[in-house]
Amino acid sequence: MEYFLELLLGGLTRGSIYALIALGYTMVYGIIELINFAHGEIYMIGAFTALIIASVLTFHGFTGFSVLILASVVAVIYSAAYGYTVEKIAYKPLRQAPRLSPLISAIGMSIFLQNYVLIAQTSDFLPFPNLIPELPFLEEYSHIMGPAQLLIVITTAVVTIILTLFIKFTKTGKAMRATAQDRNMAMLMGVNVNKIISNTFIIGSALAAIGGVLIASHIGRINFYIGFIAGIKAFTAAVLGGIGSIPGAVLGGLVLGWTESFATGYVSSDYEDVFAFLLLVLILIFRPAGLLGRSAIQKV
Amino acid sequence: MLELKNVETYYGNIKALKGISLFVGDGEIITLIGANGAGKSTTLMTICGITPARIGDILFEKKSIRSLEPNRIVSLGISQVPEGRRIFPLLTVAENLDMGAFLRNDRAEIQKDLDYVFTLFPILKKRIHQQGGTLSGGEQQMLAISRALMSKPRLLLLDEPSLGLAPLAVQQIFQMIQKINSENKTTILLVEQNAFMALKVAHRGYVMENGTITLEGPAVDLLKDERIKRAYLGL
Numbered sequence: 001m002e003y004f005l006e007l008l009l010g011g012l013t014r015g016s017i018y019a020l021i022a023l024g025y026t027m028v029y030g031i032i033e034l035i036n037f038a039h040g041e042i043y044m045i046g047a048f049t050a051l052i053i054a055s056v057l058t059f060h061g062f063t064g065f066s067v068l069i070l071a072s073v074v075a076v077i078y079s080a081a082y083g084y085t086v087e088k089i090a091y092k093p094l095r096q097a098p099r100l101s102p103l104i105s106a107i108g109m110s111i112f113l114q115n116y117v118l119i120a121q122t123s124d125f126l127p128f129p130n131l132i133p134e135l136p137f138l139e140e141y142s143h144i145m146g147p148a149q150l151l152i153v154i155t156t157a158v159v160t161i162i163l164t165l166f167i168k169f170t171k172t173g174k175a176m177r178a179t180a181q182d183r184n185m186a187m188l189m190g191v192n193v194n195k196i197i198s199n200t201f202i203i204g205s206a207l208a209a210i211g212g213v214l215i216a217s218h219i220g221r222i223n224f225y226i227g228f229i230a231g232i233k234a235f236t237a238a239v240l241g242g243i244g245s246i247p248g249a250v251l252g253g254l255v256l257g258w259t260e261s262f263a264t265g266y267v268s269s270d271y272e273d274v275f276a277f278l279l280l281v282l283i284l285i286f287r288p289a290g291l292l293g294r295s296a297i298q299k300v
Numbered sequence: 301m302l303e304l305k306n307v308e309t310y311y312g313n314i315k316a317l318k319g320i321s322l323f324v325g326d327g328e329i330i331t332l333i334g335a336n337g338a339g340k341s342t343t344l345m346t347i348c349g350i351t352p353a354r355i356g357d358i359l360f361e362k363k364s365i366r367s368l369e370p371n372r373i374v375s376l377g378i379s380q381v382p383e384g385r386r387i388f389p390l391l392t393v394a395e396n397l398d399m400g401a402f403l404r405n406d407r408a409e410i411q412k413d414l415d416y417v418f419t420l421f422p423i424l425k426k427r428i429h430q431q432g433g434t435l436s437g438g439e440q441q442m443l444a445i446s447r448a449l450m451s452k453p454r455l456l457l458l459d460e461p462s463l464g465l466a467p468l469a470v471q472q473i474f475q476m477i478q479k480i481n482s483e484n485k486t487t488i489l490l491v492e493q494n495a496f497m498a499l500k501v502a503h504r505g506y507v508m509e510n511g512t513i514t515l516e517g518p519a520v521d522l523l524k525d526e527r528i529k530r531a532y533l534g535l
Binding site: 171174175177178181182184185186187188189190191192193 | 348349350369370371374375379380382386388389390391395398399400402403447451
């Protein structure tokens with residue numbers, strides 16, 4: 001039973017991170033129907049920025065939680081700027097092009113950013129300082145849930161709730177939904193669609209950066225390649241949940257996290273990815289629109 | 301109020317508007333009639349900047365709006381009810397109306413206009429929390445017109461408001477168009493295939509064929525014109 005609980009909570013942590021990144025995929029897809037393959041790299045850049053800021057701050061005598069907060073804030077701002085710029089450079093000029101063009105541009109951007117970090121930093125794994133303080137009340141349960149895991153789960157929950165409220169109630173949120181449903185009509189309402197698209201990239205990138213910082217301080221090491229596999233997994237989560245759906249991204253992330261966790265725990269860690277992608281294949285066969293996605297009727 | 305001067309619009313290499321010139325005066329109801337594919341909807345989309353004109357000029361209150369972004373054009377006071385209504389299907393009726401008032405921040409005035417559209421179309425108030433996509437065709441048309449009115453337009457562009465509606469609903473929509481024009485002094489440019497109804501409510505009309513304007517004049521005259529009777533009125 002305890003082992004099961006450990007796997008359950010482990011999957012929850014893992015799934016929370018997938019969910020944070022999947023939100024960015026799903027929001028961008030919802031608005032411009034593009035799979036932003038460079039999204040995983042934004043997450044990686046978030047982790048690197050946090051590492052740099054954390055090192056500088058630690059060097060100057062800061063400790064613990066304040067470093068984590070400061071490093072996260074800078075990482076979020078920096079990654080958001082990256083997301084914004086990527087959209088402007090790689091996708092906006094292709095707005096009227098066939099759908100394959102921005103997709104290829106996205107793959108190019110992903111490769112570019114990986115190699116840029118590889119050259120600017122290093123190809124080695126860098127140790128990421130543990131910035132998450134010990135929580136005394138958790139000590140009893142430390143074997144099933146550490147402070148980092150708790151922080152990841154809580155952060156994801158809070159961020160998802162804020163995002164949902166934002167989309168539901170603010171003017172920008174409504175404009176985002178309107179743009180996703182009918183872009184030209186949103187323009188006819190006076191919505192500056194370019195601004196809405198930029199905002200979507202900024203929000204998605206900020207979420208990815210939060211995920212990057214959290215997972216880096218949990219795992220304790222990063223390199224230029226971490227965005228690739230995390231990106232693929234989060235993309236899988238977004239498709240699982242129904243791409244374009246925000247609750248779907250969260251659900252997809254959690255389902256994927258649990259699948260991997262239980263597969264690792266009860267079968268073998270070698271099969272972690274096999275089960276993750278097997279799940280994807282099954283969902284695509286039996287529920288092509290994803291768990292919470294609605295199958296769109298293509299107008300001819 | 302609105303003037304199109306020799307406007308040409310292209311879809312890729314296909315010329316959809318071949319030099320359209322028309323004039324809409326303050327407070328008028330002008331109708332643009334013609335068969336499918338004549339370029340009526342394209343004319344409206346060109347005015348709104350969605351399919352920008354390649355040649356010619358569009359003046360709104362004597363200023364060129366030809367190269368403005370669609371959202372800037374809306375902010376000047378032009379609002380369109382496009383063909384097929386284009387309700388945001390997953391937004392509630394209230395949210396659809398909110399979107400109409402997207403560029404406005406005067407809360408008290410917005411509330412007043414909301415009350416006004418509910419007096420025009422009381423059914424919308426009953427449906428306020430329903431998703432737009434679940435409304436009937438007639439209700440969606442009412443919502444589309446109300447949504448456009450929420451931006452407090454000085455010029456309202458209506459594209460085939462009667463399309464696919466039951467005869468009774470058509471009557472009601474045309475009555476409302478006249479009411480909106482007379483009560484608010486809203487200028488209206490009405491695109492219609494239902495030429496008979498359109499000419500009955502309009503002051504003047506233009507007839508479009510194959511991307512050009514072939515005939516224009518006061519609506520009463522067009523109603524009597526033999527060519528129009530044959531081609532569009534089925535008389």
